[in-house]
Amino acid sequence: MAYDYEKSIRPGKLPHIWCPGCGHGIVMKGLIRAMDTCELDRKNTAIVSGIGCASRLPGYLDACTLHTAHGRAAAFATGVKMAKPEMNVICCGGDGDGTAIGGNHFIHACRRNIDMTYVLMNNYIYGMTGGQFSPCTPTGDLASTTPYGNPDPIFDISKLAIGAGATFVARTTAAHPREIDKLIVKGIQHKGMAIIEVIDDCPTTYGRRNKFRSVIDMMKRLKAEAVPVKAAAKMTAEQLEGKFLTGVLFEDTEKPEYTAQYADVIKKAQGA
Amino acid sequence: MAKKVALLQGNEACAQGAVYAGAKFFGGYPITPSTEVAEVLSIELPKVGGKFIQMEDEIAAMASVIGASLTGSKSITATSGPGVSLKQELIGYACIAEVPCVIINVMRGGPSTGMPTGPGQSDVMQAMWGTHGDHAAIALVPDSCQEIFTETVRAFNLAEKYRMPVQVLFDEIVGHMRERIEFPEPGELEVIDREAPSVSPADYKPYDSTKGQIPPLADFGSEYKYHVTGLNKADDGFPTTKASLVDAEERRQIDKVMDNIADIESSEEYLTEDAEVVIWAYGSTSRSARYAVNELRKEGVKAGMFRPITLWPFPAKRTAELAEQAKAIVVAEMNLGQMVLEVERVAKGNCVVVHEGRVDGDPINPGQIMDKVKEVL
Amino acid sequence: MSGARLEIIERNCKGCSICVEFCPKNVLEMDVFLVTAPRPEDCIKCMQCELLCPDFAIKVHDE
Numbered sequence: 001m002a003y004d005y006e007k008s009i010r011p012g013k014l015p016h017i018w019c020p021g022c023g024h025g026i027v028m029k030g031l032i033r034a035m036d037t038c039e040l041d042r043k044n045t046a047i048v049s050g051i052g053c054a055s056r057l058p059g060y061l062d063a064c065t066l067h068t069a070h071g072r073a074a075a076f077a078t079g080v081k082m083a084k085p086e087m088n089v090i091c092c093g094g095d096g097d098g099t100a101i102g103g104n105h106f107i108h109a110c111r112r113n114i115d116m117t118y119v120l121m122n123n124y125i126y127g128m129t130g131g132q133f134s135p136c137t138p139t140g141d142l143a144s145t146t147p148y149g150n151p152d153p154i155f156d157i158s159k160l161a162i163g164a165g166a167t168f169v170a171r172t173t174a175a176h177p178r179e180i181d182k183l184i185v186k187g188i189q190h191k192g193m194a195i196i197e198v199i200d201d202c203p204t205t206y207g208r209r210n211k212f213r214s215v216i217d218m219m220k221r222l223k224a225e226a227v228p229v230k231a232a233a234k235m236t237a238e239q240l241e242g243k244f245l246t247g248v249l250f251e252d253t254e255k256p257e258y259t260a261q262y263a264d265v266i267k268k269a270q271g272a
Numbered sequence: 273m274a275k276k277v278a279l280l281q282g283n284e285a286c287a288q289g290a291v292y293a294g295a296k297f298f299g300g301y302p303i304t305p306s307t308e309v310a311e312v313l314s315i316e317l318p319k320v321g322g323k324f325i326q327m328e329d330e331i332a333a334m335a336s337v338i339g340a341s342l343t344g345s346k347s348i349t350a351t352s353g354p355g356v357s358l359k360q361e362l363i364g365y366a367c368i369a370e371v372p373c374v375i376i377n378v379m380r381g382g383p384s385t386g387m388p389t390g391p392g393q394s395d396v397m398q399a400m401w402g403t404h405g406d407h408a409a410i411a412l413v414p415d416s417c418q419e420i421f422t423e424t425v426r427a428f429n430l431a432e433k434y435r436m437p438v439q440v441l442f443d444e445i446v447g448h449m450r451e452r453i454e455f456p457e458p459g460e461l462e463v464i465d466r467e468a469p470s471v472s473p474a475d476y477k478p479y480d481s482t483k484g485q486i487p488p489l490a491d492f493g494s495e496y497k498y499h500v501t502g503l504n505k506a507d508d509g510f511p512t513t514k515a516s517l518v519d520a521e522e523r524r525q526i527d528k529v530m531d532n533i534a535d536i537e538s539s540e541e542y543l544t545e546d547a548e549v550v551i552w553a554y555g556s557t558s559r560s561a562r563y564a565v566n567e568l569r570k571e572g573v574k575a576g577m578f579r580p581i582t583l584w585p586f587p588a589k590r591t592a593e594l595a596e597q598a599k600a601i602v603v604a605e606m607n608l609g610q611m612v613l614e615v616e617r618v619a620k621g622n623c624v625v626v627h628e629g630r631v632d633g634d635p636i637n638p639g640q641i642m643d644k645v646k647e648v649l
Numbered sequence: 650m651s652g653a654r655l656e657i658i659e660r661n662c663k664g665c666s667i668c669v670e671f672c673p674k675n676v677l678e679m680d681v682f683l684v685t686a687p688r689p690e691d692c693i694k695c696m697q698c699e700l701l702c703p704d705f706a707i708k709v710h711d712e
Contacts, residue, residue, distance in 0.1 A: 010499075042497060043473075043493070043494070043495060043496070043497055044493055046492055046493070048339070058499070059499055059501070059510060059511070062497060063497055064342075064492040064493065064496075064497050064498065065497075065498075065499045065500070066339065066342065066492075066499075066500050067499065067500065067501035067502065067503070068335065068338075068365065068502065069335075069361055069362060069365055069502055072331065072332070072335045072362070075327060075328075075331070075332035075333075075335035075336055075339070076335045076336065076338060076339035077339060078299075078325070078327070078332070078335075078336050078339065079297070079299055079325075079335060079336030079337060079338065079339025079340035079341075079347070080339040080340065080342065080343055080492060082297065082299075082323045082325055082336065082340060083296070083297050083323055083339070083340035083341075083343040083344075083345040083347075084343040084344075084345075084492065084493045086493070087343070087492065087493045104328050104329055104332070105328065105332050105335070108327070108328040108332070262318075262323060262325075265318050265324075266318040266321060268318075269315070269318035269319045270318070270319060270321075
């Protein structure tokens, strides 16, 4: 019943650095359960991140962990996977890291359809640096650099991933913990670029500025606004106003995977 | 047995040197005048089961090289000035995370877009100081296609041995000219691999400084699991802000190079034994300098040339000795005064130090070096 | 009798109170910044507290 998370965590690392109520810990548990379900050999698993609160995740896990520079996780991970395609490669990071400074690497990893699973924790803010707006901060919201309200429009990360060529795109939230590992498992098993967007909450830098009294209210909002994609198919446009879709949003098992493509290049070069 | 020879462009020789050294990964981005390095490796690497990837930008290229190196692949990228500028953060990452890799910079006119098809030697200070923070640097400056081959091999050896990024800087002239090169036999040139750990995976610390200045590096995807980060860290690879540990790490990562200069330095001296004026030149400029020395000698001027092949760490000891011996050092380089600052620094006023430069896309010619020598004597 | 034993790892609890709020059976209570389980007999082992705890501070064991 009680889950043994500790065997996947480096000894002495808990309690972790994330704030009380931060959703990243919920995601980390989901990732551990998913890796266990897929029976991933941690010696053969690289977990790669950029910079930010979400990017602190790999350091806690007992695997080959690579904490890189801001925005660059997908590019480092591409090097790891190209050089050793037999490794399981998991990227993780936040919305600012992944879609602002990391945007180019994100879309090209999707385009290449390289076999890795990218768990993108979208707390729609730059948490670690004190709450500046990100490309995912809702228009009109308050952030430390949008004191008069955010003028920027936002990315829909899942649409971005699909448009860029990722072949498995799914979304859930920290308020739906069982769906987190279910989707990450599917992503790991999928041969190609899998993007699992997990909307989670930053009560410290987003919540307080935007009048959420506690993380509980933020999580209740996630539960209220999330609509499973299957249910959404039967709802009207008015009913879907202000909601977002969760579940498997896109899946393509036909598009060639990048390291397999390059294996063909090697065969050609070697005259086979 | 006759050696295999070929007429190769400098960039091609670089790519062949990388293959000889056992490179198995190239991550790069096209940029004149380096692109041929990428093109040749795109052909050669898959033949030997290596991997080639053209990434989406210069930064991604550098990231992929570091990622690949951590799995145990000898990794290389090639670029020019604008690309090196873009890569700086990650060059620093490779320094602090101590990841072996080779960066080829085929120098062109700068700054910014500059003169893409013209030579320059104005990235030389950047090779040392480009990335933020305190760090060591190793940079090599070959002057011929043959030397590009051998110095590329040596760059890999130094990267693997010292667990850090090594830059090879040659300008567009050397990169694009064609010369006869002899391919060394397998085993003829030393090829060094990174030191593997001898402790068990449970005891492994990726930055263990207790047994020496350079910790052995395990491969991702082997029996070893460990953490790599660009933050300051303790021996176990995890971030720390503890003053004594941060200080120890910063200093060890510099000392591992500066304490081993004798192993890393390399230079050529031409007629310096009795030289009253030394021309200090590297890369393609040294070819004009050599010619100038010969012409000056014919005119009775006791000229000599000091040609660094390892540019960083700076050849301070020998340059200081030459400053005590000679009346003048003429630093000839295709920039407006970069390595001359180092020469002045170590000369400590013991001789006159002057600069002869140009940044107009034409090489420094022997005539202007000779004029400068005569002016200073 | 529910047959559940709730284990609280006090060192890890940061007092976010997510577990308390989302427990459907009111088993848990905050004691300032630490979770307590005053009514373990009401626990239905839905696992929501353990799944939603971001800090690895609470586990639901079979007993």
